[in-house]
Amino acid sequence: xxxxxxxxxxxxxxxxxxxxxxxxxxxxxxxxxxxxxxxxxxxxxxxxxxxxxxxxxxxxxxxxxxxxxxxxxxxxxxxxxxxxxxxxxxxxxxxxxxxxxxxxxxxxxxxxxxxxxxxxxxxxxxxxxxxxxxxxxxxxxxxxxxxxxxxxxxxxxxxxxxxxxxxxxxxxxxxxxxxxxxxxxxxxxxxxxxxxxxxxxxxxxxxxxxxxxxxxxxxxxxxxxxxxxxxxxxxxxxxxxxxxxxxxxxxxxxxxxxxxxxxxxxxxxxxxxxxxxxxxxxxxxxxxxxxxxxxxxxxxxxxxxxxxxxxxxxxxxxxxxxxxxxxxxxxxxxxxxxxxxxxxxxxxxxxxxxxxxxxxxxxxxxxxxxxxxxxxxxxxxxxxxxxxxxxxxxxxxxxxxxxxxxxxxxxxxxxxxxxxxxxxxxxxxxxxxxxxxxxxxxxxxxxxxxxxxxxxxxxxxxxxxxxxxxxxxxxxxxxxxxxxxxxxxxxxxxxxxxxxxxxxxxxxxxxxxxxxxxxxxxxxxxxxxxxxxxxxxxxxxxxxxxxxxxxxxxxxxxxxxxxxxxxxxxxxxxxxxxxxxxxxxxxxxxxxxxxxxxxxxxxxxxxxxxxxxxxxxxxxxxxxxxxxxxxxxxxxxxxxxxxxxxxxxxxxxxxxxxxxxxxxxxxxxxxxxxxxxxxxxxxxxxxxxxxxxxxxxxxxxxxxxxxxxxxxxxxxxxxxxxxxxxxxxxxxxxxxxxxxxxxxxxxxxxxxxxxxxxxxxxxxxxxxxxxxxxxxxxxxxxxxxxxxxxxxxxxxxxxxxxxxxxxxxxxxxxxxxxxxxxxxxxxxxxxxxxxxxxxxxxxxxxxxxxxxxxxxxxxxxxxxxxxxxxxxxxxxxxxxxxxx
RNA sequence: GGAGGAUUAGCUCAGCGGGAGAGCGCCUGCCUUACAAGCAGGAUGUCACAAGUUCAAUCCUUGUAUCCUCCA
Numbered sequence: 001x002x003x004x005x006x007x008x009x010x011x012x013x014x015x016x017x018x019x020x021x022x023x024x025x026x027x028x029x030x031x032x033x034x035x036x037x038x039x040x041x042x043x044x045x046x047x048x049x050x051x052x053x054x055x056x057x058x059x060x061x062x063x064x065x066x067x068x069x070x071x072x073x074x075x076x077x078x079x080x081x082x083x084x085x086x087x088x089x090x091x092x093x094x095x096x097x098x099x100x101x102x103x104x105x106x107x108x109x110x111x112x113x114x115x116x117x118x119x120x121x122x123x124x125x126x127x128x129x130x131x132x133x134x135x136x137x138x139x140x141x142x143x144x145x146x147x148x149x150x151x152x153x154x155x156x157x158x159x160x161x162x163x164x165x166x167x168x169x170x171x172x173x174x175x176x177x178x179x180x181x182x183x184x185x186x187x188x189x190x191x192x193x194x195x196x197x198x199x200x201x202x203x204x205x206x207x208x209x210x211x212x213x214x215x216x217x218x219x220x221x222x223x224x225x226x227x228x229x230x231x232x233x234x235x236x237x238x239x240x241x242x243x244x245x246x247x248x249x250x251x252x253x254x255x256x257x258x259x260x261x262x263x264x265x266x267x268x269x270x271x272x273x274x275x276x277x278x279x280x281x282x283x284x285x286x287x288x289x290x291x292x293x294x295x296x297x298x299x300x301x302x303x304x305x306x307x308x309x310x311x312x313x314x315x316x317x318x319x320x321x322x323x324x325x326x327x328x329x330x331x332x333x334x335x336x337x338x339x340x341x342x343x344x345x346x347x348x349x350x351x352x353x354x355x356x357x358x359x360x361x362x363x364x365x366x367x368x369x370x371x372x373x374x375x376x377x378x379x380x381x382x383x384x385x386x387x388x389x390x391x392x393x394x395x396x397x398x399x400x401x402x403x404x405x406x407x408x409x410x411x412x413x414x415x416x417x418x419x420x421x422x423x424x425x426x427x428x429x430x431x432x433x434x435x436x437x438x439x440x441x442x443x444x445x446x447x448x449x450x451x452x453x454x455x456x457x458x459x460x461x462x463x464x465x466x467x468x469x470x471x472x473x474x475x476x477x478x479x480x481x482x483x484x485x486x487x488x489x490x491x492x493x494x495x496x497x498x499x500x501x502x503x504x505x506x507x508x509x510x511x512x513x514x515x516x517x518x519x520x521x522x523x524x525x526x527x528x529x530x531x532x533x534x535x536x537x538x539x540x541x542x543x544x545x546x547x548x549x550x551x552x553x554x555x556x557x558x559x560x561x562x563x564x565x566x567x568x569x570x571x572x573x574x575x576x577x578x579x580x581x582x583x584x585x586x587x588x589x590x591x592x593x594x595x596x597x598x599x600x601x602x603x604x605x606x607x608x609x610x611x612x613x614x615x616x617x618x619x620x621x622x623x624x625x626x627x628x629x630x631x632x633x634x635x636x637x638x639x640x641x642x643x644x645x646x647x648x649x650x651x652x653x654x655x656x657x658x659x660x661x662x663x664x665x666x667x668x669x670x671x672x673x674x675x676x677x678x679x680x681x682x683x684x685x686x687x688x689x690x691x692x693x694x695x696x697x698x699x700x701x702x703x704x705x706x707x708x709x710x711x712x713x714x715x716x717x718x719x720x721x722x723x724x725x726x727x728x729x730x731x732x733x734x735x736x737x738x739x740x741x742x743x744x745x746x747x748x749x750x751x752x753x754x755x756x757x758x759x760x761x762x763x764x765x766x767x768x769x770x771x772x773x774x775x776x777x778x779x780x781x782x783x784x785x786x787x788x789x790x791x792x793x794x795x796x797x798x799x800x801x802x803x804x805x806x807x808x809x810x811x812x813x814x815x816x817x818x819x820x821x822x823x824x825x826x827x828x829x830x831x832x833x834x835x836x837x838x839x840x841x842x843x844x845x846x847x848x849x850x851x852x853x854x855x856x857x858x859x860x861x862x863x864x865x866x867x868x869x870x871x872x873x874x875x876x877x878x879x880x881x882x883x884x
Numbered sequence: 885g886g887a888g889g890a891u892u893a894g895c896u897c898a899g900c901g902g903g904a905g906a907g908c909g910c911c912u913g914c915c916u917u918a919c920a921a922g923c924a925g926g927a928u929g930u931c932a933c934a935a936g937u938u939c940a941a942u943c944c945u946u947g948u949a950u951c952c953u954c955c956a
Binding site for chain 2: 006008009010194344389390392393396397400488489491492519523525556557559561562563564565566567569570572573575576577578579580582583584585586587588589590591633634637640641648649652736739740742743744746747748749750778779781835838839842845846847848849850851852853855856859860863866867
């Protein structure tokens with residue numbers, strides 16, 4: 001057999017793009033025809049077509065890719081559906097910003113042209129996103145790619161809307177909604193972000209209508225007083241019980257408003273009296289409804305005061321009007337005092353403009369019955385969150401849910417499938433575009449001008465992407481999906497709603513396992529953001545370190561549910577590991593020269609062979625458990641320590657003796673096992689380091705097909721080889737003991753020294769060390785390594801070191817610092833004595849002996865023996881050293 | 885105001901009631917022909933604080949402090 005040449009160093013750019021194209025061309029991302037067993041499917045959280053992917057996407061998609069590749073290799077029919085989201089407000093804002101630069105508004109283009117232009121932006125960003133996902137190595141099935149506004153999904157949206165309407169779960173109503181004056185649209189409750197801001201609290205006098213004095217109310221927004229319809233006090237507030245029902249004069253107007261009682265009033269806040277402005281405050285809205293009060297809207301859609309206000313204030317922006325009103329109140333002697341007051345102010349989650357509560361006609365989904373089904377799904381464990389603690393958050397949201405405002409006054413999105421007959425006023429809600437009014441049969445119809453909230457399409461994602469409402473083969477085969485991976489910031493927007501819609505339309509949960517990842521932050525724990533400039537671009541990481549390094553590093557750091565704090569340097573870890581894999585492979589492939597691969601029978605395994613196969617096997621188990629529990633960091637760590645610490649540091653090192661100095665037969669045998677382990681390792685590591693393992697796998701003489709579709713190594717109970725594990729652990733301990741002596745004494749590696757090794761009679765690894773004498777000698781730099789189990793060797797003048805069950809004597813008469821060594825040994829004795837004291841106190845404690853598990857007692861006893869031995873040996877060694 | 889999370893080595897973080905761990909960084913010595921992106925050895929900890937439960941607490945319970953997030 002010929003050696004296989006590998007480039008001198010690991011350079012991911014040489015093969016990552018090529019391999020991705022090969023996979024794609026061979027169609028290896030889609031579900032296999034011959035796959036068997038339960039399906040495994042995942043839908044990708046669709047990125048917004050506004051932007052480019054950030055580290056959060058990299059984390060999210062890396063984990064999905066790992067899961068998908070893992071299950072694909074286990075042989076199950078596996079599907080990962082990619083796609084993008086039209087992101088209504090966000091995308092529209094991008095286009096409007098572009099227009100603004102050209103001095104245009106969207107109205108200048110008109111709806112149709114504006115949407116055409118938005119599609120262009122969508123196409124451009126979509127292409128960027130797709131190429132980014134490919135760069136990352138995501139093995140999603142591009143044949144199944146979807147966009148929330150493509151034809152099929154638009155049908156699903158209509159179906160959902162009309163079905164809910166028919167079930168009485170969608171209604172149109174006048175309602176106080178969150179209104180963003182800048183975006184010019186209503187927002188759902190969840191789209192409002194609150195921020196504590198400094199403001200003023202104005203204490204204003206409202207005189208009694210009968211002239212018998214006045215009361216004082218506190219407000220942060222005096223300009224809304226024109227919409228006041230009452231002043232409320234707490235019904236049990238003793239101070240004000242007597243005045244409930246009295247009328248007040250509303251200053252600056254000639255209006256009369258009553259004092260009412262309502263228990264929502266906070267008696268501690270301000271004067272304990274609040275003005276009620278139903279059209280401009282959510283709490284007041286609820287209060288107004290409870291008390292049958294009129295809602296007086298005082299604002300125009302552009303945020304200026306309207307005709308419900310006195311002439312003087314009309315058509316002035318609210319903020320300016322406030323100053324004017326305050327001045328007039330002051331002039332009129334109505335202001336008692338003005339205090340500084342910080343309070344929470346709602347902002348638009350897209351443009352961060354201050355939200356205005358605004359009374360308008362909007363469409364809503366009645367959420368209560370949907371939420372109940374979604375809660376049941378959790379109670380029945382149809383869905384499980386990883387980590388579990390998110391289940392509380394989910395339940396709480398479901399229990400306190402409010403109706404969902406789904407209409408948006410935007411152009412980019414799904415038009416609401418509602419038409420109005422201009423002749424007879426008939427409202428038509430239809431799956432198909434109607435041509436005439438079913439009531440008056442005239443065709444003078446006008447479609448509702450609003451579009452639906454973006455989330456109204458994404459909440460159907462797990463089944464709309466599979467063809468719903470058609471009963472497609474995909475839907476049959478891959479629904480419900482298996483696992484959803486998402487960050488916690490969209491549990492409410494998206495995850496919860498998907499569960500509701502799926503329960504409502506398909507009668508089951510859309511996925512079973514919900515993996516909630518942390519957020520990716522910078523090394524100081526701050527969110528990565530454009531304004532801070534602290535973001536890391538995944539493409540830059542890939543450029544510097546490779547996609548494998550990025551994926552592996554993220555996986556290694558993704559402890560369940562924890563935020564991931566990283567900087568550019570963090571990715572060195574994955575990059576070094578990949579380099580290690582590359583070089584280990586290079587070495588092994590070099591050694592193929594002139595060799596024949598042979599089948600080594602299990603019964604011919606040496607102890608070291610059994611050990612490495614045992615380690616490989618237990619790593620399979622560790623990974624299986626880690627994947628089942630979505631403990632990605634555990635999986636990454638198992639792989640890392642197996643390949644690097646076990647395989648490279650010990651097994652390959654041991655094999656070198658045979659590869660370099662063995663007979664042809666020994667060489668064949670050694671390289672065959674090495675290639676076998678290497679081949680298994682590539683399959684084992686493929687989900688986590690996809691490109692490098694494929695590149696290497698193709699070059700292995702013992703490979704079959706592509707690793708992406710190879711079978712995943714399976715844990716085998718019969719191949720644990722625990723005794724080999726214990727033996728090798730002992731051997732490693734002996735090696736470390738001698739190395740430590742040499743290192744502490746600063747003995748140059750090239751200086752070979754005689755070592756006498758004295759095992760106790762029951763030391764388990766004496767035979768192994770004897771068999772591996774050449775290996776051990778080379779690791780410890782011994783000129784000769786004498787196993788002296790009958791205490792015949794003279795150790796005069798040798799430097800002693802001891803371990804559990806053995807002593808080593810290193811012949812280093814020259815060049816040692818006797819005093820320093822004595823100091824070190826004394827420190828060890830002190831530590832052992834401290835540990836011994838702890839053990840003794842346990843063992844002299846009758847309660848411990850009585851209550852503790854037998855193994856625990858035994859363990860303490862063996863610890864005692866160990867510490868005693870250490871103290872004894874070290875004392876002897878100090879004596880010996882003192883005589884030097 | 886309510887809920888959740890975090891607090892372990894210089895940094896980022898694992899950790900399963902019974903002798904404190906990893907990666908990076910640091911110190912020392914080595915280019916031992918796979919890898920200096922490497923090898924070997926080493927140092928570094930009141931496991932935030934205080935009680936409680938337990939034979940035994942970094943781990944369980946309660947409280948406190950600090951920080952973060954979400955909800956209202």
